[in-house]
Amino acid sequence: MNIYEKYGDVLPEILNEVTDYLKQINETYKEKHHDKLYEHLIARVKTPESMEEKCQRKGYAVTTKSALKECKDAIGIRVVCGFIDDIYTFVDLIKQASWSEIVNEKDYIKNAKPNGYRSYHLILKVKVPFEDIDGNNPGQYFVEIQLRTIAMDSWASLEHRMKYKHDIKNPEQITKELKRTADELASCDISMQTIRNLIEENR
Amino acid sequence: MKILLAEDEPQLQHVLKKAMQSVGYQVDAVNNGKSAVKAAKENIYDVMIFDVMMPEMTGIEAMKEIRKTGDSTHVIILTAMSEIDDKVTGLDAGADDYMTKPFSLKELLARLRSKERREDDYNHKLVEYGSVKLDTDQQELVSHNSIRLPSKETELMKLFMLNADKQLSTHEIRQKIWGDEENDEIVWIYISYLRGKLAAINADIQIVGKKDGEFCLTKK
Numbered sequence: 001m002n003i004y005e006k007y008g009d010v011l012p013e014i015l016n017e018v019t020d021y022l023k024q025i026n027e028t029y030k031e032k033h034h035d036k037l038y039e040h041l042i043a044r045v046k047t048p049e050s051m052e053e054k055c056q057r058k059g060y061a062v063t064t065k066s067a068l069k070e071c072k073d074a075i076g077i078r079v080v081c082g083f084i085d086d087i088y089t090f091v092d093l094i095k096q097a098s099w100s101e102i103v104n105e106k107d108y109i110k111n112a113k114p115n116g117y118r119s120y121h122l123i124l125k126v127k128v129p130f131e132d133i134d135g136n137n138p139g140q141y142f143v144e145i146q147l148r149t150i151a152m153d154s155w156a157s158l159e160h161r162m163k164y165k166h167d168i169k170n171p172e173q174i175t176k177e178l179k180r181t182a183d184e185l186a187s188c189d190i191s192m193q194t195i196r197n198l199i200e201e202n203r
Numbered sequence: 204m205k206i207l208l209a210e211d212e213p214q215l216q217h218v219l220k221k222a223m224q225s226v227g228y229q230v231d232a233v234n235n236g237k238s239a240v241k242a243a244k245e246n247i248y249d250v251m252i253f254d255v256m257m258p259e260m261t262g263i264e265a266m267k268e269i270r271k272t273g274d275s276t277h278v279i280i281l282t283a284m285s286e287i288d289d290k291v292t293g294l295d296a297g298a299d300d301y302m303t304k305p306f307s308l309k310e311l312l313a314r315l316r317s318k319e320r321r322e323d324d325y326n327h328k329l330v331e332y333g334s335v336k337l338d339t340d341q342q343e344l345v346s347h348n349s350i351r352l353p354s355k356e357t358e359l360m361k362l363f364m365l366n367a368d369k370q371l372s373t374h375e376i377r378q379k380i381w382g383d384e385e386n387d388e389i390v391w392i393y394i395s396y397l398r399g400k401l402a403a404i405n406a407d408i409q410i411v412g413k414k415d416g417e418f419c420l421t422k423k
Contacts (some may be wrong), residue, residue, distance in 0.1 A: 110347075110348070110403075110405060111347070111348070112348045112349075179349075180341075180343075180351060183343065183349050183350045183351040184351040186348075186350050186351075186403065187350050187351050187352060187353070187400060190350075190396065190399040190400050190403050191396050191399070193399060194392075194395045194396050194398075194399045197395070198391075198392060198395060
């Protein structure tokens with residue numbers, strides 16, 4: 001048995017359900033505005049191995065309770081948008097939705113991390129027709145949603161891959177250069193948004 | 204500063220070289236125009252000082268050769284003749300300044316200091332207004348967050364920050380930043396970019412104004 005124990009079976013089902021909710025938000029928006037809100041989304045259940053590793057790293061007991069309640073990203077969905085404004089529109093629509101409650105929210109776009117990382121993080125609490133670890137049925141589960149632009153996503157995935165290369169000779173220089181690249185991509189994101197706004201204005 | 208000196212009169216060359224070295228400049232001295240062209244091809248200089256009348260190639264000819272390669276280094280011409288025409292010829296051929304022989308060393312060194320000031324103090328590599336800092340070398344705009352600007356946006360932001368609280372017309376802005384390369388339409392597009400970027404770093408300053416009108420950088 002892995003760290004999720006019997007709850008491991010329902011996590012993919014909850015993941016699918018929330019993914020469908022998000023897709024539905026996009027479809028409704030498309031019908032109304034003839035434009036999509038995101039380019040693509042990636043949904044995953046954190047593997048039991050990385051969840052155990054995370055519990056240890058964070059100093060939590062390696063238990064099912066930690067995996068489902070202390071860590072709130074066993075179920076995670078990444079939404080990759082074309083434009084910055086789409087992220088905020090999507091966040092608003094999630095906030096209005098009846099199927100979830102927002103328990104935590106971090107705007108790393110307005111407050112970029114020191115290394116240049118930009119993204120919008122939401123932790124949702126969803127009510128589902130499955131038993132949870134506290135014995136409630138319908139139960140409550142946490143879902144993490146990360147929203148970012150294509151540029152933010154490409155930076156984050158490359159930075160992630162380089163972070164684990166320990167044989168880099170000049171890590172400070174590389175960190176500085178990665179930060180500069182993040183700030184350049186952020187600049188492009190805003191220029192793209194501005195161009196879209198200018199097109200709208202001139203319509 | 205690194206200086207290239209071309210002077211064929213050995214004694215004057217020696218005196219000028221010593222004087223400039225004594226105040227900390229690095230000096231390469233040659234005695235004709237041809238050698239000057241060769242030195243300019245091989246090294247980077249901050250200032251070039253050329254005598255006009257020299258064997259093999261005059262200072263003016265050498266300067267023209269050097270300018271042809273796209274070199275825009277500050278050139279001071281030393282002319283023996285105080286004729287107005289010589290000064291005009293020299294300046295029109297690409298010189299930035301001239302001095303008439305005989306001249307005082309004191310004056311030459313003062314001109315070099317003035318040129319240095321223009322490079323450093325007046326170049327405003329770091330500009331600040333409100334909570335916002337602009338590093339024009341790094342093209343970095345910093346407040347709560349940081350962001351990198353493309354070159355034209357950096358120039359425009361610098362113009363606004365050095366002229367904060369002044370009303371700048373669309374036409375004036377276009378002339379200063381783009382000259383005749385673009386028409387006035389470009390100004391609104393770039394101001395829109397900068398507004399987005401100021402918002403992204405959570406700046407406490409803003410560019411006020413409407414399309415095609417006057418714009419002013421103010422504190423919020």
